[in-house]
Amino acid sequence: MPDTRVSFSEDEFSEDAFSKDGFSEDQLSRQRRVAEGFGADAARYDRTRPSYPEALLHRIVGARTGLDVLDVGCGTGIVARQFQAAGCTVLGVEPDPRMAGFARGRGLEVEESTFEDWKPAGRSFDAVVAGQTWHWLDPAVGAVRAAQALRPGGQLTVFWNAEVPPPEVLRSFGEIYRRVVPDSLVARQWTASTLDGYTMLSGKAADGMQQAGVFDAAQEWRFHWEKSYTRDEWLDQMPTHGDLGQHSADQVAKVQEGISAVIDAMGGGFTMGYTTVAVNAALTPA
Numbered sequence: 001m002p003d004t005r006v007s008f009s010e011d012e013f014s015e016d017a018f019s020k021d022g023f024s025e026d027q028l029s030r031q032r033r034v035a036e037g038f039g040a041d042a043a044r045y046d047r048t049r050p051s052y053p054e055a056l057l058h059r060i061v062g063a064r065t066g067l068d069v070l071d072v073g074c075g076t077g078i079v080a081r082q083f084q085a086a087g088c089t090v091l092g093v094e095p096d097p098r099m100a101g102f103a104r105g106r107g108l109e110v111e112e113s114t115f116e117d118w119k120p121a122g123r124s125f126d127a128v129v130a131g132q133t134w135h136w137l138d139p140a141v142g143a144v145r146a147a148q149a150l151r152p153g154g155q156l157t158v159f160w161n162a163e164v165p166p167p168e169v170l171r172s173f174g175e176i177y178r179r180v181v182p183d184s185l186v187a188r189q190w191t192a193s194t195l196d197g198y199t200m201l202s203g204k205a206a207d208g209m210q211q212a213g214v215f216d217a218a219q220e221w222r223f224h225w226e227k228s229y230t231r232d233e234w235l236d237q238m239p240t241h242g243d244l245g246q247h248s249a250d251q252v253a254k255v256q257e258g259i260s261a262v263i264d265a266m267g268g269g270f271t272m273g274y275t276t277v278a279v280n281a282a283l284t285p286a
Contacts, residue, residue: 042098042101044240045240046075047236049237050161051079052131052276053223056223057086060155066087066088067127068091068126069089069125070149071092071093072142073095073134074090074094074110075103077106079129080092080108081108091111092110094111094112095113095114116145123149125151126150126151126154128149128157129158130157131160131161134158135201138208140212147215154282155280155281156282157278158278159221159276159277160198160278162194162275162277163194163272164224164275169272176259178191180251180255184244184247185243186243202220202277202278205279206218206281209281214283219279220279220280221276221277221278223276225276226271226274228269229263229270230263231260234263235259239252
């Protein structure tokens with residue numbers, strides 16, 4: 001199982017980052033460096049990363065209030081704050097102290113630990129959730145750890161936001177990344193839609209839940225939505241995607257200049273499509 005002592009916070013990947021058994025060694029090393037960099041600018045990460053559709057929260061919470069929720073890899077608390085707003089009591093687990101500190105500053109309770117090492121210590125939860133983080137875990141081990149923290153009938157739900165850019169955005173942005181940083185992960189991300197990669201991850205998550213042997217049959221949910229960006233908003237969030245931050249300042253500047261010109265040519269903004277892919281399973285009552 002890969003070492004997950006890096007930030008569980010949301011990160012990008014390309015489908016070819018995985019072998020049939022998980023990350024390839026080269027891609028795993030690069031992904032670790034990317035993930036470890038998120039905490040360096042936690043405020044930007046929190047400010048620019050998208051949240052999740054209310055329809056997803058409604059499927060998990062429904063009309064209930066006062067649920068106890070465990071957020072695995074809570075990062076800066078993007079997911080946790082949404083569940084708090086829905087009337088839940090949330091505990092976050094996050095190994096990056098910078099991310100955890102930021103989340104605490106926003107009023108969240110966070111324990112610093114990898115999920116593999118974290119202990120419920122007699123506590124139990126109505127729901128265990130993980131937004132854009134579950135692929136850092138062995139999915140079967142993660143499912144077992146979640147089951148140990150859930151009350152009978154409690155739900156495990158893991159989910160990812162997949163960007164589904166309009167064809168002209170995919171083509172134009174991709175040309176810039178491939179020209180300036182051709183060997184980067186982010187260049188591969190803009191070769192085609194990442195949705196297929198997230199579909200693969202959801203399948204692995206469902207298999208892990210089945211292997212744990214204590215969950216009902218897993219269900220996949222999908223939610224389609226959109227978010228509009230101005231040029232400055234998109235440029236602000238660019239450093240939080242892929243491995244762009246691993247390249248030289250000159251390369252980063254050239255990418256930003258190219259993307260800026262493309263967005264200006266579109267009228268100063270564009271609308272990004274998103275598909276939130278979720279896998280949900282309920283703990284089988286003992």
